[in-house]
Amino acid sequence: xxxxxxxxxxxxxxxxxxxxxxxxxxxxxxxxxxxxxxxxxxxxxxxxxxxxxxxxxxxxxxxxxxxxxxxxxxxxxxxxxxxxxxxxxxxxxxxxxx
Numbered sequence: 001x002x003x004x005x006x007x008x009x010x011x012x013x014x015x016x017x018x019x020x021x022x023x024x025x026x027x028x029x030x031x032x033x034x035x036x037x038x039x040x041x042x043x044x045x046x047x048x049x050x051x052x053x054x055x056x057x058x059x060x061x062x063x064x065x066x067x068x069x070x071x072x073x074x075x076x077x078x079x080x081x082x083x084x085x086x087x088x089x090x091x092x093x094x095x096x097x098x
Contacts, residue, residue, distance in 0.1 A: 001054045009046030018043035023056035030069030037064070037076060 012019050021041035026034050039056050067073050 001050065001057055004050050004053075006046075009049065012046055019046055019049050020044075021049055021053040021056055023053060023060050025057070025060055025064065027064060029064070037073060039076075 008019060020043050023039040023041070024036065026036045028034050037060060039060055041052055041056055044052050063073055063075065072078065
């Protein structure tokens, strides 16, 4: 995680509201098309944002590394199904290869 700019924190402090950390990774996991994973955290103060966001990204990266590309990511739910890739079509046509 690179350095965070102070703009959102300053606005949140002026408004008297917390910030919501959102960790995002767009990755290729063995499919023809990229997948996006989003982790929306609990509200935090501006001074807590960088460490909380950094930890969310570390945990997301570890989960991605530990999960087979053909499996859903544990702890995440699919909100939008993307376009199917060629490997998905082949597995439907050749069920013995699953």
